[in-house]
Amino acid sequence: MPRAGVCGCWGGQVLPLLLAYICYLLLGATIFQLLEKQAEAQSRDQFQLEKLRFLENYTCLDQQALEQFVQVILEAWVKGVNPKGNSTNPSNWDFGSSFFFAGTVVTTIGYGNLAPSTEAGQVFCVFYALMGIPLNVVFLNHLGTGLRAHLTTLDRWEDHPRHSQLLQVLGLALFLTLGTLVILIFPPMFFSHVEGWSFREGFYFAFITLSTIGFGDYVVGTDPSKHYIAVYRSLAAIWILLGLAWLAVVLSLGSLLLHRCSRLWQLIRGLDLKDGAAPDSEPRSQKIPISA
Amino acid sequence: MGSLKPWARYLLLLMAHLLAMGLGAVVLQALEGPPARHLQAQVQAELASFQAEHRACLPPEALEELLGAVLRAQAHGVSSLGNSSETSNWDLPSALLFTASILTTTGYGHMAPLSSGGKAFCVVYAALGLPASLALVAALRHCLLPVFSRPGDWVAIRWQLAPAQAALLQAAGLGLLVACVFMLLPALVLWGVQGDCSLLEAIYFCFGSLSTIGLGDLLPAHGRGLHPAIYHLGQFALLGYLLLGLLAMLLAVETFSELPQVRAMVKFFGPSGSRTDEDQDGILGQDELALSTVLPDAPVLGPTTPA
Structure with missing residues (x-):
């Protein structure tokens, strides 16, 4: 049935x-x-x-002239042209910006502050995403697996001497703390400093980016009044890739721990329901591996 | 590939990824650079002519200031055109579409929170909502995959196909179905309803939505002479399309990922050496945040009923 x-x-x-x-x-x-x-x-x-x-x-x-002018400006802005900049400003489609855009496509962030306007560009974007998104998933998957493989296993407390247990827990705590600092704390501070945002705005940008939502209300390296270093946006793209890989590991560990906890809970419930079980017949609870 | 050291394998994968991004950048630069420069020149000319026309009373700094205000308003989805009697971005249908764009990580960017409270809530809402939506997707996939595999099984038995051929046929069939029902059909509807976009642009919008890229450059906006009821109906339709389409897309991707050819391609980069059961499942299912891979059921470790 x-x-x-x-x-x-x-x-x-x-x-x-x-x-x-x-x-x-x-x-x-x-x-x-x-x-x-x-x-x-x-x-x-x-x-x-x-x-x-x-x-x-x-x-x-007059009102009408101003409205028409604003309309023209906004149409240009939607296509990625910032009217506040002058003709000496770097192009939206120079290599650095194009590389950053390609990164936002394959990671599915898609800020939307920049998008292809030509038919050929749109067609290429579709096929590029079709190939690039799976490649990006495979890349992050293996990068995450590699990172996870270097983490220690959090075994049962009685399986190891005290100092070994402590080292393992410290190792995991260090990985999470360092990761949080390097991915979620320092970059927003740096972006806030460069872009003139508050830390709250910087953190909001980092979260919206790394969750791949990408609204596009805050994007790095887009203010025409600022002079950025050549590799600024490329560094941002590398931060995004590393951040996504780190998040993948953290979420993987989280799901693994949740799964193990649910197993443990099932085991405990099974033991509670078991009638007249001898205290020494209690099966050993499973190890909780943090890594493979 | 198995003989390569792990660091060499990761390096190769990283190089492939960067090369793909570089290639994309070069092609996009070649395709989009000239039109963008042309548009930039046009805008500069428009600015210059506007300033020349009103030079008598309009200093350049004042115009720059106005432009700044216009773009700031537009960046947050507040229209700079018309008067303030316009429909709000934050009525219930619009807010629903916005929340759906968060939970599906599409994030069109056609509207974004303005207040500090809104931004803080957005972070918390996404942090709690994304795992929940992934759990829902996992459950739905778990239920729907067997249903969608039945026609393939029936055809395989009827035509006495080999398992590999049957899997390929099933994946192709589902892929074609999803492409027609969730890509081509909505694109045709959008093209028919929205007069100012081409069929290609409509397909591009549908693909952008279902791949969760969501560039938001082709979203229908207020002030197009639409009746509010029709506009809101359109937003509800887009909301439904987004949720159903993403589920269909995930089912298709899941079916394709089960193909031996695809598995072999992924295995090419896979870590060598012995792997535990947990390693057999990738960290990522379909997306960067996908915890939707259903973990294996826990083994029965003891009787769950009283003896």
């Missing part, structure tokens, strides 16, 4: 998860609405005031 199996699967596991997911979406939408509606209205009103003040100050301009 395969149908019964499918129905059981839906009723037992999927339906509650699906309902929880929909509720979570609605909850998020409601909270964002409450938080952002006012901020947006404020921002819009502020801009309207600025525009009115501008028209009052410069009476030779």
